[in-house]
Amino acid sequence: MTAVATCSIARSLEVLGEKWTLLVVREAFWGSTRFSEFQSSLGVSTDILTARLATLVDAGVLERRSYREEGARERSSYHLTESGRELRVVLGALASWTNDHHPAGFGAGTVYRDRETHEPVRVGFISATGVPLDAESVEVTRPQ
Amino acid sequence: MTAVATCSIARSLEVLGEKWTLLVVREAFWGSTRFSEFQSSLGVSTDILTARLATLVDAGVLERRSYREEGARERSSYHLTESGRELRVVLGALASWTNDHHPAGFGAGTVYRDRETHEPVRVGFISATGVPLDAESVEVTRPQ
DNA sequence: CACTCTCGCTTGGTTTTTCAAAGTCAGCTT
DNA sequence: AAGCTGACTTTGAAAAACCAAGCGAGAGTG
Secondary structure: OOOOOOOHHHHHHHHHOOOOHHHHHHHHHOOOOEHHHHHHHHOOOHHHHHHHHHHHHHOOOEEEEEEEOOOOOEEEEEEEOHHHHOOHHHHHHHHHHHHHHOOOOOOOOOEEEEOOOOOEOEEEEEOOOOOEEOHHHEEEEOOO | OOOOOOOHHHHHHHHHOOOOHHHHHHHHHOOOOEHHHHHHHHOOOHHHHHHHHHHHHHOOOEEEEEEEOOOOOEEEEEEEOHHHHOOHHHHHHHHHHHHHHOOOOOOOOOEEEEOOOOOEOEEEEEOOOOOEEOHHHEEEEOOO
16 A cells, blocks of 8 residues: 555545444444444444544544533534435445355345335446447456 | 444445555556556555465455466556456546545546546436435435 | 486575454543 | 543554565576
8 A cells, every 4th residue: 555546545544444443434324423423333442433534524424513412512523525425326336246256144234225215226337428338338447 | 434334435445445545456457467567656664565365365356367478477467357347447436536635736636537528527416317426416315 | 227307386584464362542421 | 620522642452564685496508
């Protein structure tokens, strides 16, 4: 891992590739906002959670806000930014890959569905004109 | 990280979430097949590479084959399976997220393009009927 | 047959990261 | 004041990653 990678995939992993990071993002999608909520649902140790929340805030994935409940002091909460919300498709791609290739023994796992038809959706490439493309119609240009 | 997670995202990260793993897959997409090719392009230490290739083979992402060059003994090479090739969209989602939100200083980074028009493509949800969906039209059902 | 070379691992020792538990601190209630 | 609570910090030990060196099988060379 060099200082700043040219490859976009490597750069994405500099932010998202550490242990727990994407699970923190997943919890944020499922509604966690407070330190204690992330901690109790993930079971991650507190020092790691502190560090991950900090990198996600630095990277602009989460935004730190202050809130105050009645009879309590001011505290921080963490909310997905627009940039963070766009990670939905990354999580969707991971979930649907696993559902296809490493299905769970029981239960359906995490499934992304069409809100209207409730059919499972897939994640795929879409052209600039809004047309789904199959894998063969996509090429990659790498840096340098 | 418990034994076997119910959540599909957590399960995907059990295979793909370790350091270097997705970069090994990326190299496989870019044509690396031999141990030494992965090693020299990634700069990862050999013991880690051995371990990562083994987990990827176990997970069915890579397939180990034997090859023999003239005047050399039989060696192993590693090739993407169908399951591994379907990770293309995961890498595409990561790359396009980074290109949008953490652009590199110079150069274009890694870009997935339409093979015909050469326009950059995006990664998104596609309904069972083949229609692209925006983020709001997708819901998530989580396990249990 | 000895000798060397290469590739794909292994091994050994050091550094870094993760873990679990305990400690800290601000400000609120009693 | 004294105690509580949520969000960190610190501490010390375990696990993983890193680096350099070593190993072994088979092929070629002398």
